[in-house]
Amino acid sequence: MTETEKFIREDILDKGKISFARFVEIALYHPEFGYYSKINPIGINSHYITSPYIHPAFGSAISKHIFLMWKFMKTPNKFQIVELGCSTGILAETICSYAKNISKDFSNAIDYFGIDRSINKKYNFQSIKSNLLPLKNISGCIISNELIDSLPFHRFKIINHEIKEIYVTIENGTFTTILDKPSSKKIEQKLNTLKFKLPNNFEGEICLEIEKLFSSINKTLTQGFIITIDYGEEREYLYENKPHGTMQTYFKHTTGASPFNRIGEQDITANIDFSSLIEAGILNKIRPVTLCSQKEFLEIFGIKKWTEKIQSSKSLKQIEKQINLMNIKKLVQYPGLGNFKILIQEKNTGLNKSNKILPEIDSQKEIFSNLPIPVNNISNYENKYSQFGNFIID
Numbered sequence: 464m465t466e467t468e469k470f471i472r473e474d475i476l477d478k479g480k481i482s483f484a485r486f487v488e489i490a491l492y493h494p495e496f497g498y499y500s501k502i503n504p505i506g507i508n509s510h511y512i513t514s515p516y517i518h519p520a521f522g523s524a525i526s527k528h529i530f531l532m533w534k535f536m537k538t539p540n541k542f543q544i545v546e547l548g549c550s551t552g553i554l555a556e557t558i559c560s561y562a563k564n565i566s567k568d569f570s571n572a573i574d575y576f577g578i579d580r581s582i583n584k585k586y587n588f589q590s591i592k593s594n595l596l597p598l599k600n601i602s603g604c605i606i607s608n609e610l611i612d613s614l615p616f617h618r619f620k621i622i623n624h625e626i627k628e629i630y631v632t633i634e635n636g637t638f639t640t641i642l643d644k645p646s647s648k649k650i651e652q653k654l655n656t657l658k659f660k661l662p663n664n665f666e667g668e669i670c671l672e673i674e675k676l677f678s679s680i681n682k683t684l685t686q687g688f689i690i691t692i693d694y695g696e697e698r699e700y701l702y703e704n705k706p707h708g709t710m711q712t713y714f715k716h717t718t719g720a721s722p723f724n725r726i727g728e729q730d731i732t733a734n735i736d737f738s739s740l741i742e743a744g745i746l747n748k749i750r751p752v753t754l755c756s757q758k759e760f761l762e763i764f765g766i767k768k769w770t771e772k773i774q775s776s777k778s779l780k781q782i783e784k785q786i787n788l789m790n791i792k793k794l795v796q797y798p799g800l801g802n803f804k805i806l807i808q809e810k811n812t813g814l815n816k817s818n819k820i821l822p823e824i825d826s827q828k829e830i831f832s833n834l835p836i837p838v839n840n841i842s843n844y845e846n847k848y849s850q851f852g853n854f855i856i857d
Contacts, residue, residue, distance in 0.1 A: 466496040467727025472633060480630040482646050484615040484671070486722070487731050491613065492580060492594070496727050499613070500581055513609050514692075514757070514800055515554040518790040519837035522557025524764035525690070527831060529558065529604055530565050531820045532688050533572060536602075536812060542572040543603035545683070547596070548610035549577025555588040557837075564834050574603075596679040605680055606690040611740070612732045614672040617650055618710065621665040626651050629666070638723040647671060653739070658699060666708040667701075668733040674743045681747035686811040688820070689749065692757065694803050695735030709734035737804055749810045753817045758801035761794060763824055765831065772836045779838065787838050 471489050475481055491498045514521040533542045546555055555575050562570040576598065577590040591597060618629035620642060627642035628650065645651055650669050654661070661667075680689060695701060701709075712719040714729040722731045741751045773779065773787050795801040807821065814820065 465727045467493055470496060471726065475631065475633050480632040480641060480643070483618040483629055483631055486631045487615040490722070490726050490731060493727070498727050498730060501727070514794055515557060515608065517793050518787070518839060519557045520761065520766055520769055520791055521794055522554050523561040523837040524761050524766060525606070526558045526561040526565060527764045528820065530562065530569050532604055533569055535814065535819050536687070538568065538572070539602065540572055541574055543574045543576065543601045545598060545601055545605045546575070546577045547605065547607040548613070549579050549590060552577055552588045552590070554608060559588070561837065565831070596683045598683050601684050601687065603687045604690060605684055605687070608692040611670070611673065611691060611693045611735050612695070613730070614670050616668045616670040616733050617646070618666065618668050618708065619645065619650060621661045621663055623663065624660070626654055657702065659703070661702060662706065665706050667705070668708055668710055670736070670739065673739045674746070677743035677747045677749065681749060684810050687809070688812065689744070689808040691740060691806040692803060693735045695737055696804070698736045698738035701734060701736055705734065737806055740806055744808045749808045752807040752809050752814065753821055754804055754806045756801060757803040757805055758795040758797065760805045763821060766791060766795065769836050773838065783838070790839060
């Protein structure tokens with residue numbers, strides 16, 4: 464029995480039952496024994512891998528996107544980027560490194576902050592260990608990649624057309640679930656916005672932490688943009704196509720279904736309801752600009768052109784080409800990372816046309832001409848690639 468499990472058992476013995484959100488909060492974020500407090504779960508040799516680790520084309524494309532935001536905001540001398548859930552800082556490193564190739568003025572303007580509950584820094588950037596947003600008067604961009612799916616979430620089930628919340632309790636010494644009335648009116652309020660009735664025995668998830676996060680973002684961001692990257696869908700599509708819910712676990716790159724195994728040693732996650740992010744933004748005077756797939760986003764910012772240049776490169780060896788092309792393919796693959804969603808929102812920027820920061824494919828040739836190709840660093844001896852990439856002119 465893990466220390467995290469012992470803590471949860473004590474909490475249930477004290478209260479009788481706890482919400483699934485409370486279970487996830489302890490399992491993942493207990494300050495001493497929680498999953499994210501004990502290890503860095505992200506990386507090739509850890510529990511799961513995210514886009515910034517797979518290929519630097521991901522962070523380089525985002526750097527180009529943020530450059531257009533900086534340009535739209537009239538090229539200020541100071542442009543702050545706040546990354547929520549920064550982990551090792553690999554995305555920060557790629558964005559800032561590629562920015563040097565795009566524009567010296569842009570690169571010099573960037574003031575980058577990384578915030579995380581547990582910092583596992585491998586790169587040189589300003590970092591703040593916090594589960595809150597302790598900054599004020601930010602002008603620039605707030606970004607997160609696969610953060611929202613790690614927030615605690617409630618689970619519910621439809622029984623005789625009534626909404627019941629799924630709680631965690633202990634029976635005969637074993638973790639189990641029971642149904643009871645929802646612990647928050649907000650659960651029913653969100654489900655009542657659906658344009659269709661959920662069928663009996665439907666199971667799903669709702670994350671109420673999103674409203675708190677956007678309230679905090681509103682207090683932090685004076686003017687600028689929010690980029691949110693994660694897996695999920697808008698509410699109607701999510702609930703229509705996932706009648707048994709989307710909750711799953713991750714342990715050493717293997718997915719599972721039981722949150723009651725390896726408590727504190729595996730990730731617990733669920734698909735994101737992007738409608739909640741849009742609604743929470745609007746409540747806080749943060750306007751949606753666009754919602755697109757990761758594949759669409761990367762194509763806008765030149766991933767096809769980078770692929771062509773890698774294929775025709777004279778400076779890359781064949782094995783280097785193969786590994787780079789394989790990893791770029793992972794970023795845009797359907798199903799997979801390619802159908803992750805990227806939500807762009809803005810506050811007080813005056814943006815009225817999304818093409819100012821999300822132009823048509825191949826319409827940026829003059830702005831981004833002669834930029835280097837982002838490539839994986841590869842060991843010739845082991846034919847393995849490091850987690851941070853490189854940039855080449857070919």
